[in-house]
Amino acid sequence: MDFSGTAILVAGDVMLDRYLAGDVARISPEAPVPVVRLEKRWSVPGGAGNVARNLSRLGVAARLVGLVGDDAEGRTLRAAVTAEGIEDALTVSHDRATTSKTRILGHGQQLLRLDEERVAPLGPGELEPLKSAVARLLPGCGAIIISDYGKGVFLRREDGGSLCADIMAQAKVAGIPVLVDPKGKDWSSYAGAACVTPNTAEFLEVCGLPAGARPDAAKRRELAEGLCRQYGFARLLLTRGPRGMILYAPGEEPVRIRAAVREVADVSGAGDTVIAALAACVAGGLGWAESAAVANAAAGVAVGKAGTAPVALAELNEALRQGMDNPKxxxxxxxxxxxxxxxxxxxxxxxxxxxxxxxxxxxxxxxxxxxxxxxxxxxxxxxxxxxxxxxxxxxxxxxxxxxxxxxxxxxxxxxxxxxxxxxxxxxxxxxxxxxxxxxxxxxxxxxxxxxxxxxxxxxxxxxxxxxxxxxxxxxxxxxxxxxxxxxxxxxx
Known part of the structure; x- marks a missing residue:
């Protein structure tokens, strides 16, 4: 695979992923909790930032639009984005802090996560700079990724609009496909997307089914194609963890892709890797079924890593080479x-x-x-x-x-x-x-x-x-x- 010369715009909820890792040898005498002797700490771009990070590691020219606060976390995040070779079009908000997740690890296992965030719709001083950044960066892009983590960037405003709908309208005029990693029960803001990539929990939620429901293949297809028709999606890629993926498109036979996972270390950020690889392939000229197969291979690499970790182009190519043990x-x-x-x-x-x-x-x-x-x-x-x-x-x-x-x-x-x-x-x-x-x-x-x-x-x-x-x-x-x-x- 070679994605040089491909540019992709990522817009969404950007966050700082921080890690505190160390050794656990005893339980605290103060409370029944493990004591972590801190040995290492690091920070990486998370959320939409991790999507852009995956793109950059694949050799794509990634352009990132989102919000950060006027704080130390925001400055750390922007420095990390720049270090990854990502074009920084982040807007600094004076009304909210940088969204951050701090994970505490003992012996490589996550013991606790601390979230710092303010979930609220965009204010006028935040919306216009983001819209301007999208308009400026759109030319020359082969695809747009909407990375919705439900942290506020795409929440509906009082006038009923949303930044997501604004981006969809700009993309339609420019003829650029939009891929969406969705969140919540209302997907109307994503209407007209080329592809949405829900996981099983997100799919069940938007379909109004209880968590843990297991619709059969025929019902699952009916629901997926129904969502495509309802919102005008060209296709829906359902990611099912160890059960692999299924690509749906109205009127076409579903394409089932078996999981490429060999050993799971951490599923954090796997969805980011999937949509990044999928968009890179589509922007590079591959068909959707083939792109989904590559994204599946990339996900198999991602979940074998600890923490929010991107997949490099060399790793993806090696995974595809190893995929030659495919039974076909x-x-x-x-x-x-x-x-x-x-x-x-x-x-x-x-x-x-x-x-x-x-x-x-x-x-x-x-x-x-x-x-x-x-x-x-x-x-x-x-x-x-x-x-x-x-x-x-x-x-x-x-x-x-x-x-x-x-x-x-x-x-x-x-x-x-x-x-x-x-x-x-x-x-x-x-x-x-x-x-x-x-x-x-x-x-x-x-x-x-x-x-x-x-x-x-x-x-x-x-x-x-x-x-x-x-x-x-x-x-x-x-x-x-x-x-x-x-x-x-x-x-x-």
């Missing part, structure tokens, strides 16, 4: 056994191939059409060296691990296997599919492996393409200087 990703020997298993059950095998460098609607359409032609879809994926030979030294944009993991996250795909040759001829002979699929920009006689498949009594299908969708087009939008790129057909 195969080396050829393992794929042979899986194919035998499917054939014993009488299942029809479909095969297609490509580079799939930057997944886009054209790819999704091709894969869905291919999957509909049989029971199991196997995708042959060009390895990095193969892509470079075919497309030139600047490609692929994403490495083979990332491309394979994103394909595996798609519901239509049952197996992904890499091949290093310039064509999939050898792989097609190994898979021996019942159906071979390519796009309608090919002729059957020009499809690699067609003679072999037809000779075995199989079929070759040329499926419809989506007009105007191509990786080359996306690359040119991101890199205007790439106009001389070699091109990659309609969908590769």
């Amino acid at each position: 990703l195969f080396a050829l020997p393992a794929l042979r056994h899986k194919l035998e298993e499917w054939r014993r059950r009488g299942e029809r095998i479909v095969f297609t191939n490509g580079c799939f460098d930057l997944l886009h609607p054209g790819h999704i359409s091709l894969l869905r059409q291919a999957a509909a032609l049989g029971d199991r879809l196997v995708v042959g994926l060009n390895a990095d060296a193969s892509v470079r030979r075919l497309k030139g030294p600047e490609r692929p944009i994403q490495n083979e691990t990332s491309r394979a993991l994103l394909l595996a996250a798609l519901q239509a795909v049952d197996a992904v296997v890499l091949f290093g040759e310039d064509t999939p001829e050898r792989l097609i002979h190994e898979v021996a599919p019942d159906v071979l699929v390519k796009g309608s920009d090919y002729r059957v006689e020009n499809v690699v492996g067609a003679d072999f498949v037809l000779g075995r009594g199989g079929e070759v299908h040329l499926v419809d393409l989506v007009d105007g969708c191509s990786t080359t087009g996306l690359v040119r939008k991101m890199r205007p200087a790439a106009a001389g790129d070699t091109g990659d057909g309609a969908h590769a």
Whole structure:
């Protein structure tokens, strides 16, 4: 993954996260509480600040809008924001203190948290500077993140308006997608968002269900799509902790993503990591399902850390590499056994191939059409060296691990296997599919492996393409200087 050249605006409740950590060896004689012998203290940006911190660590140009008090905590927070390389557009309020959370840790375990905050709607002296900062920083952004912690920045004013609704209106005019980490029961201020990312508790609350309720899959989908229609959301990403994530969009099949967690140390800030990674991918040109898969991998890294800790780009790339143990990703020997298993059950095998460098609607359409032609879809994926030979030294944009993991996250795909040759001829002979699929920009006689498949009594299908969708087009939008790129057909 590479997010250089991507800018994202974060607006919301900014806070200072302070940590006091030490050793616990005895219980106090004054009261039945542990005595912490203080050994270390540190402070980091929290809330919306942690979202911006995650973006910055991923290589995104993060721009931060929020409120701080005219106090020592505010000055500490702003210094920490600057140290993270985040563009500071924080407004200093003389009417409230900086929101702060102080966590006391013993042996790495949280024993107590102290919150300092004033929850109140914005005053006139706070609102206008924030609106001006948003308007100034919006140009050039690929996405906007609304990070609502319910601390006051987005509370409704006496006139019924809110800063959130103001930002939504500016974003709509600018054509910039807005992603929202929501709070509370009233989501009307977020109306028109490209995506909201509630956790299970937030989802149940806004749906009017009691905490701990467990609606079945059909009911959960009905509720999620109902929220999308009610508030005009394009999609909703439900984060479910150890149960993974589900991406909903009205009229589409839900995309379920299994949790990537290996060992949990602290869930603090995991939601910040999710929305930061999701927004970075979307702003960088990835599709929503693929972006959600990457965000899921990032969350798995975040919860393995103590305290509010961001995920660096190198850590995310390593998590994606380790994700190659995904059950849909195969080396050829393992794929042979899986194919035998499917054939014993009488299942029809479909095969297609490509580079799939930057997944886009054209790819999704091709894969869905291919999957509909049989029971199991196997995708042959060009390895990095193969892509470079075919497309030139600047490609692929994403490495083979990332491309394979994103394909595996798609519901239509049952197996992904890499091949290093310039064509999939050898792989097609190994898979021996019942159906071979390519796009309608090919002729059957020009499809690699067609003679072999037809000779075995199989079929070759040329499926419809989506007009105007191509990786080359996306690359040119991101890199205007790439106009001389070699091109990659309609969908590769």
